[in-house]
Amino acid sequence: MTLSRRDFLLTASAAGASLAVADAALAQQPRINLSQTARRPDKPNVILIVIDTLRRDHLGVYGNGWMKTPALDQLGRQSLRFTRATPEAMPTIPARRSIHSGMRTFPFRNWERRAGNGSSVWGWQHIPDDQPTLAEQLEKAGYETMLVTDVPHEFTPGMNFSRGFKLVDWVRGQEGDPYRPYWSVDPFELQKFMWRDADGQALTTKYGNAPLARELRQYLANTQDRRAEDDRFAARVFRSAARALEGIPRDKPFFLTVDSFDPHEPWDAPRRYADAYDDPGYDEPEPVTPRYGSSDYLPERQLQRMRALYAGEITMTDTWLAFFLDRLHQMSLLDDTVILLTSDHGMALGEHGALGKPAYALWPEMTDTPLFIRHPNGTAAGEARDYFASTHDILPTILSFAGVEPRKETDGSDLSPHLDGKAGTVREHFTSGLNDYVWVSDKRFAMISRNDGSEAKLYDIAADPEQAKDLAGDKPQEVKRLFDLVLKDAGGEPLPHYDL
Structure with missing residues (x-):
């Protein structure tokens, strides 16, 4: 199925000035069509897109009527989508362990908190050395393997999430990544992002005032040289992913993982994105990151703004996903490439009285994630399945497309039979966990x-x-x-x- 430029860059009628930014960046790129000078691979290319902290109920293709996500919605309409997708374990690292290993992380047995691994979250640890990763198995099968990501936790010392990838592009600076000296930012700058109570106590924090203030200060230091939207993380990730494919040999299949940390907090997209979901006259501190737990510390007006910031971050990410997909179209790669898209978890925004990702908040706003499979032949495009698909199913599914037999110990199930309307493995229930x-x-x-x-x-x-x-x-x-x-x-x- 050939997708036109208009399919993915839906211009002003759908997303206004936001897509115009990506369109302008695209205009600066040369037109590329490699398919006319090289033999197509005998196996499909595979692109895995992971978009962090993406709630399923914030996508139009899943029924949302007010979000501006034209690229995600169009990709969803060109895909088989799963309506009961849930990560088998949360949050960031546990979910990615199951994505890259095909093994369940839940119920977090044999977890050891190691000094310096950056988290006390159960299951937050490296992929065991005896579990071959998806990239390792595809590389052995003759695939070129590439990873482009700005998820800092995958590169914490002791982690090994780049195993098997020949090309690794880590876009530095997200969240608390110690990329630039944090003391280069005046601590008073934090007041622009922290709502204070009547006693002057800063309340917009993740686990406590001091840890988040340090993390946010580090983030501001990392991003203080930004000048334009294409300096934002989502733009850098998706532009880098497009560049990775421009010179790749076309007689050999490739596997590319594009792992975008946005729309994870801090939610600091250019202001017009949040204003599209809120009163443009808002003039209070911007609550760019929540304190994980109860939402009752925030006034309703701040909570409303926080929701707009999150929605705006999704729309900005969607803008640069559109850029990436259009580049695939220009390179004639969509005709022989399978695309899978998913997320690791959602985000509580005051529903059920919770904010962020506290372990107890396993309601739909946390557990319900998107999962698309776009087949280049258009198989099952626009169809939906209510199967309990999950993160550990991605490895056996991709290996199936590549003609690689997964090892017997793999926990996940191949989702490709669902493209033909076959149930494959039956799941009458599903379990997940966080801490x-x-x-x-x-x-x-x-x-x-x-x-x-x-x-x-x-x-x-x-x-x-x-x-x-x-x-x-x-x-x-x-x-x-x-x-x-x-x-x-x-x-x-x-x-x-x-x-x-």
């Missing part, structure tokens, strides 16, 4: 609890899709049944507990 909280659903009910079964919340998702009414007290047998499914998926033994 000491678990989530389980069987399409009728969803349950959240501690990983020992306590503090359970139960929802009838058929009658109550927004999960507003907790039924745990009325249906204790359902709670027990669902928690038994958690234990079953965890190997039949009690889940581990770690004292931090």
Whole structure:
């Protein structure tokens, strides 16, 4: 299926000035058509796009009527999309462990917090050395392998997420990456982004005032030389990904992973993006990052602005995804390339009284993510499946497209049969987790609890899709049944507990 330039750059009628920025950048690039001078590979190329912190309910192709995401929506319409996709473990690193290894990270057994690994999140650790990564297996099968990303956690000392990639482009500076000296930023600059209560206490923080203030100050130091939108991280990642493909030999298949940290906070897209979802006259501090936990510390007006900032960051990311997809079209790569797109988790923005990614907030705003598979022949384009697809299914699915047999120990399932309307592996339920909280659903009910079964919340998702009414007290047998499914998926033994 050949996609036109207009399919992906929907110009002013869809996204206004935002796409015009990418369009201007595109105009500076030479026209490229490599397909006329080189033989096509005998195996499909594969592009895996991971967009961090992307809520499924913020995409028009999943039913949102107010977001401006034309590129994501168009890609979704050209793809088979999964409507029950949920990461098997969260957040950033646990999800990527399962993406690149095909193995479940949940229920976080044998986790060890290592000094300097940057996180106390359960399962936040490197891919075990005896688990071959997706890139390693594809490289062995003759693929050129490339990784372009700005996710700093993948490069923390001791991590090994670049295993198997011949080309690695790490776009430095996201979040707390110690890329530039943080002391180069005046600490008073932070006041532009922190709402204060009547006592003058700064409240817009992630885990506490001091840690986030340091992290935000580091981020400001990393980004203080930005001058234009194409200096933003999403622009740099997707432009670099396009450049990586411009000179690649066409007689050999390639595997490219494009892993964008945006729209992860801090949400600091050019102001016009947030203003598209809010009053342009807003003149209070910009809450570019939340304090993880209860949302009750923020006034409603600040919470409204935070939602607009998040939405704006998504639209900016979508703009540069459009740029990348258009470059693929110019290079005639869409005709022989499989594209998969997913996310690692969502983000709570005041729903259920939660902000950020606290472990207990495993409601749809956290668990529900997009998952697209675009086949170059247009197979199943525009169709949807309610299968419990997940992050650990990506490795066997991509290996299937490449004609590579995954090793028997792989936990994930090949999703490619769904393109032909075949169910493949049947999943009547699915489980996931974050730290000491678990989530389980069987399409009728969803349950959240501690990983020992306590503090359970139960929802009838058929009658109550927004999960507003907790039924745990009325249906204790359902709670027990669902928690038994958690234990079953965890190997039949009690889940581990770690004292931090």
